[in-house]
Every structure is written in structure tokens, then in C-alpha cells.
Amino acid sequence: xxxxxxxxxxxxxxxxxxxxxxxxxxxxxxxxxxxxxxxxxxxxxxxxxxxxxxxxxxxxxxxxxxxxxxxxxxxxxxxxxxxxxxxxxxxxxxxxxxxxxxxxxxxxxxxxxxxxxxxxxxxxxxxxxxxxxxxxxxxxxxxxxxxxxxxxxxxxxxxxxxxxxxxxxxxxxxxxxxxxxxxxxxxxxxxxxxxxxxxxxxxxxxxxxxxxxxxxxxxxxxxxxxxxxxxxxxxxxxxxxxxxxxxxxxxxxxxxxxxxxxxxxxxxxxxxxxxxxxxxxxxxxxxxxxxxxxxxxxxxxxxxxxxxxxxxxxxxxxxxxxxxxxxxxxxxxxxxxxxxxxxxxxxxxxxxxxxxxxxxxxxxxxxxxxxxxxxxxxxxxxxxxxxxxxxxxxxxxxxxxxxxxxxxxxxxxxxxxxxxxxxxxxxxxxxxxxxxxxxxxxxxxxxxxxxxxxxxx
Numbered sequence: 145x146x147x148x149x150x151x152x153x154x155x156x157x158x159x160x161x162x163x164x165x166x167x168x169x170x171x172x173x174x175x176x177x178x179x180x181x182x183x184x185x186x187x188x189x190x191x192x193x194x195x196x197x198x199x200x201x202x203x204x205x206x207x208x209x210x211x212x213x214x215x216x217x218x219x220x221x222x223x224x225x226x227x228x229x230x231x232x233x234x235x236x237x238x239x240x241x242x243x244x245x246x247x248x249x250x251x252x253x254x255x256x257x258x259x260x261x262x263x264x265x266x267x268x269x270x271x272x273x274x275x276x277x278x279x280x281x282x283x284x285x286x287x288x289x290x291x292x293x294x295x296x297x298x299x300x301x302x303x304x305x306x307x308x309x310x311x312x313x314x315x316x317x318x319x320x321x322x323x324x325x326x327x328x329x330x331x332x333x334x335x336x337x338x339x340x341x342x343x344x345x346x347x348x349x350x351x352x353x354x355x356x357x358x359x360x361x362x363x364x365x366x367x368x369x370x371x372x373x374x375x376x377x378x379x380x381x382x383x384x385x386x387x388x389x390x391x392x393x394x395x396x397x398x399x400x401x402x403x404x405x406x407x408x409x410x411x412x413x414x415x416x417x418x419x420x421x422x423x424x425x426x427x428x429x430x431x432x433x434x435x436x437x438x439x440x441x442x443x444x445x446x447x448x449x450x451x452x453x454x455x456x457x458x459x460x461x462x463x464x465x466x467x468x469x470x471x472x473x474x475x476x477x478x479x480x481x482x483x484x485x486x487x488x489x490x491x492x493x494x495x496x497x498x499x500x501x502x503x504x505x506x507x508x509x510x511x512x513x514x515x516x517x518x519x520x521x522x523x524x525x526x527x528x529x530x531x532x533x534x535x536x537x538x539x540x541x542x543x544x545x546x547x548x549x550x551x552x553x554x555x556x557x558x559x560x561x562x563x564x565x566x567x568x569x570x571x572x573x574x575x576x577x578x579x580x581x582x583x584x585x586x587x588x589x590x591x592x593x594x595x596x597x598x599x600x601x
Contacts, residue, residue, distance in 0.1 A: 157324055160185070160314035163227065167211050168318055170236040176213040176243070178254050180317035182451070182492060184208045188309035191281040193289060195301050201278060210492030213239045217248040223492035251478040252495070254319045254452070259474075259484070261455030263323065265448035269441045271310060271326035272355040280356075281306035281332075287362035288334040288369075295370025297338045297377065302346060304334035304366075308356070313447075321453030329444070330356040334366050338373035345379070345557075347372035352583065354442040372526075375547075379559040382548045382600040388522040389563055389596040390515060390549070393579065395528045396588035400503055402567055403434065404586070405535055407461060407469070409476025409487075409498045418538035418568055419467065427467045428571045431508070434462040436471070438486075438501035445501040445585040451490040456501065459485065465572075473498040504587040508576035512590040515577050517552040523598050524549055525563065538567035562599040570596070 160183040171179035185207045192200040210223045213236075220242035224235050289304035307330070314324035333350025349369040351360035391399065411417035419427060428434070438447050438456035450456055452474050461469050470480070473488035473496045488496035516524065529543035545559040570593050577590035 157183075157185075157312055157314055160312070160324060161316060161322060163209065164314060164316035164322075167209070167232065167236065168316060170232065171211065171213050171239070172318065174236050174240045176215055176240060178214040178318050180212050180254060180315065180321075180452075182210040182490065183314045184210075184311060184492060186309060186311035187275075188307065189276070189278060189281060190305065190307040191278065191285050192303055192305045193282075193285050194303040196286075196289070198282075199303065201282070203278075208492040209235075210490070210494075211235060211239050212495060213243050214252060214254070215240070215243045217250050217252065218243045218246050219249060219252045219495060220246055221493055221495050249475075251475045253474070254317050255321070255454060255474055255484075257319050260319065260321045260453045261323065261449040265323060265325070266439045266456070268325070268439050268443065268446035268448055270328070270354055270443070270446045272328040272330065274356060275310065276308050276330070276356055281308065284332040284359070284362045285334070288332055288366040289336075291363040291366030292334050292336045292370040293366075295367060295374060297374035298336050298370045299340055299344070300337040302335035302337060304332075306332040306362075315449075315451065315453060317453055319453070323449050323453065325448050327446075328354055330354070330359055332359060332362050332365060334369050336369055336373050338370070339377050343377065345373055345376035347376060352444065354444065358442065376545070376557045376559075379545065379557040380548070381560055382523060382558040382598065384599045384601060385521070386595055386597055388519045388592055388594045389598065390512075390519070390522060390524045390590060390592045391588075392524070392526045392546070393581065393583075393588055393590055395525055396505075396591045397584055397586045398528060399567075399570070399574075399591065400434065400505055400586050400588050402533055402535075402540075403462075403571065404471060404500045404503060406538075406567070407467065407471055409470050409472040409480065411535060412470050413476050413479040416536050418536060422467050423470070425467060426465045426572070427568075428462050428465040429574050430465045432462065432465050432574060432576060433460055433506040434503065435459070435506060436461055436487075436500045436503050440502045440582075443502040443582065447501060450486045451488040451496045452484075454484055454486040454488065456486045461503075471498045471500055500586070502582070502585060502587075504580065504582070505576055505589065505591070507578045507580035507589045510577060512577040512579050515575060515590060515592045516549055516554070519549045519552060522549040523558070523561065523563065524554060533567070540565050540567050540570060558600065560600070564597040564599070565593070565595075
């Protein structure tokens with residue numbers, strides 16, 4: 145397969161489209177009523193080092209084909225990376241045989257042609273055309289680790305890594321959809337230890353971008369990782385109390401992921417979400433808005449259409465605190481008798497399911513320092529552990545570490561703490577700072593939640 149996409153309006157690689165056409169024809173001849181196929185081709189380069197010694201320098205290439213066939217109300221998905229004619233014939237035969245034996249799913253099926261996205265698709269600038277040489281990755285990782293080890297108090301390295309990947313996706317279906325796009329990712333990160341013996345603490349920092357030119361300075365990443373590790377030395381246990389809890393952006397985004405899970409169409413259709421009856425109601429503090437933007441230029445999860453060929457669009461899932469939309473694919477939309485929202489995602493071996501893209505909480509109007517400065521006694525969380533979150537009830541309990549706040553200032557590091565509450569109450573008590581940056585697929589600024597239960601001493 146060609147590494148570059150063709151210039152046609154579908155954005156799809158010609159060889160991938162030829163393969164998709166062949167698979168759709170084979171599926172129809174074998175008895176499928178409907179079918180779709182996805183072709184993915186990926187190339188990656190990665191480097192890992194520790195204490196100045198190379199531990200890994202690896203280049204890999206993979207290709208995958210996924211075929212979904214639908215017979216009546218039954219569907220089956222199969223995948224392969226062998227594209228020889230005999231293997232493809234066997235793949236189709238297996239898919240059709242599986243589809244005839246599985247239980248009926250009255251909600252499965254392709255999109256109606258009127259629902260499909262049409263080329264030319266939205267331009268998301270999601271692929272860096274420049275493949276970095278291995279030497280560039282080695283230099284990035286070296287700069288990050290050396291800067292981290294140079295921080296006073298840093299005693300060891302857990303390693304530094306730099307990576308690059310580019311992949312292309314092509315999708316075609318019996319309803320007439322044809323489309324494709326490319327993505328790329330550059331990354332660099334480092335993790336180090338501070339202190340000695342049993343009094344050691346670790347921390348990390350990283351940068352991940354679509355374009356290599358947009359990466360943060362590796363040396364700055366290293367310095368930040370080192371400084372963060374040193375700042376955590378000699379932690380105490382904070383008090384057991386109810387108090388404001390401030391979430392650093394690298395953990396605040398986990399709260400958005402819990403929100404996304406609660407408004408995912410699968411959970412709503414099953415009735416297993418604590419927000420299942422809250423559409424059109426206030427579920428967050430007034431003034432808070434949560435956006436899902438698949439067209440964000442150079443966004444880590446940007447894409448011009450979803451895994452079912454529906455056009456993607458920027459959407460406010462929560463606006464001014466009020467829940468505006470579920471996250472739906474075709475299947476969950478049919479279950480709920482609603483219009484799909486273009487949120488389908490899929491792998492080669494699985495059917496589509498709903499998921500968000502570039503999800504973020506819009507920033508507030510005050511600085512993180514202002515959010516902290518008003519707190520007489522509270523907890524600034526920089527790390528979370530465990531997954532004590534109940535998606536049905538909203539009950540929330542997680543291990544945490546970070547820093548104790550006294551009289552509006554960071555006082556001392558704390559560890560072995562637990563924070564608890566209920567997400568329904570936490571979202572309604574949330575305040576956002578103005579420091580939103582886009583580092584992940586899901587992003588949030590610093591947030592503060594008053595009245596959480598904190599367990600320490």
C-alpha cells in the first residue's frame with residue numbers, strides 16, 4: 145500500500161479502495177445482504193534509552209483488513225493481515241458462516257445513503273508528511289533524559305522514549321460510502337526518580353503531537369519531570385476531612401472521561417448510567433461547557449468522518465452546565481430512537497461502537513493560582529490511582545497523591561491519600577481555571593471541586 149493518500153475527493157488510498165471493492169463484491173456473492181470493510185496501514189519508529197544507553201530502536205509496519213457482513217439481523221466481523229486471494233476467500237467464507245449462526249441484533253446495519261458524509265471531507269490537518277530519521281528520535285530522548293538527570297535531587301532514570309507513527313484508514317461499504325484519511329503522531333517523554341533508598345519518588349513528563357515541529361522542547365520536558373519528582377520528596381499524609389480538591393490538568397481529564405462514559409450511547413441504551421435520565425438538565429456547574437471537536441486542526445483524535453461513514457462535526461455535549469447530547473453510533477441511536485451523532489469508532493476485528501474524539505472542557509476565567517489561593521485547607525491532586533468509579537451510581541473513590549494546600553499556598557507533598565464523592569455532585573461543584581492546553585485526546589484545565597471527602601491520617 146502507498147504511504148500517501150491519493151488526491152481524489154474521498155481522501156482514500158487507491159490500493160486500499162481496490163481491496164475494499166473486492167471484499168464487498170466477494171461478500172455479496174457469498175450471500176451477505178450488507179457489508180463494509182476497513183483497511184488500515186501503519187508505520188512506526190520508536191527509540192528507548194536509559195542512563196544514556198540505547199535500549200530499543202525499532203521500526204515496524206503493519207496492515208489490517210476488517211470485514212463486517214450482515215445477513216438479515218445478524219452480523220459478524222473478521223480481520224486478517226494476509227491479503228492473498230485464497231486468504232481473502234477464506235475470510236469472506238468465515239464471516240458469512242459466523243453471521244448465519246449468531247443471535248439476531250435488530251439494531252445492526254449500515255447507514256442509509258442519506259446519512260453518509262460526502263466528499264470532499266473536512267480538512268483536519270491530521271498528518272505530518274515528514275518521517276523523522278532515527279537520529280532525530282535518539283536526540284529527542286537524549287535531550288529529555290539528560291535535562292531530567294541534571295536537576296538537583298534526581299538520582300536515577302526510569303528511561304526516556306521518543307516515537308513516531310503514521311497510519312492510514314480507508315473505509316468502504318455496500319451503501320456506497322468510500323473514504324479515507326491519514327494520521328500521524330510524534331512523541332517524547334521521560335520518567336525519573338528522586339531521592340534514595342526507601343525515600344524515592346518518581347514523576348514524568350511528555351509531549352505528543354501530530355506534527356514533530358509542534359513538540360515541546362525535549363529538554364524542557366526533562367527539566368519538568370525532574371523538578372516534579374524532587375518536589376514530591378518527603379511526603380506526608382494529609383488530614384481526613386471534607387475540603388476543596390484541585391485537580392491538575394493531567395488528572396482533571398479523567399473526570400471528563402467519566403462524563404463521556406456516562407453519556408455514551410451504549411450505557412444509556414442499557415440504562416447503566418447515572419446520567420441516563422438527565423438529558424436537557426443541568427449536570428455541571430453553570431458556565432461549564434464540554435466540547436467534542438473531531439475537526440480540530442492537528443488534534444490527536446481528529447477525523448473527517450466516523451467509522452460508519454457519517455460526517456463528524458463539532459458538538460457541545462454540555463453547554464452552560466446543561467447536558468445537550470449523548471455520544472451515539474448508528475446502533476445505539478436506533479435503540480434510543482434518536483439521530484446518530486457521528487461518534488462511531490471501530491477496529492479491524494470489531495463492529496462500530498460510540499466514542500468521543502477531541503473532547504475538552506472549555507477553560508474558565510481565573511488562573512489556577514486564583515483557584516488555589518482561595519483555599520484555607522485543601523488537596524492539590526497530581527496523581528490518581530485505582531479505578532473506584534461506579535458508572536451506574538456515580539460513586540467515586542480513588543487513591544491520590546499531590547500536595548496539601550494551606551492558606552492559599554502549596555504547603556507540602558502528600559501521598560497515600562483517598563478522595564471520594566459522587567460524580568453527580570462533583571460535576572455540579574466543579575470550577576475550571578484558564579490553563580487549558582491540548583496534550584491528550586481528552587483535555588481539561590485545572591479544576592476545583594469543593595466539599596469532597598479526603599482520607600489520610
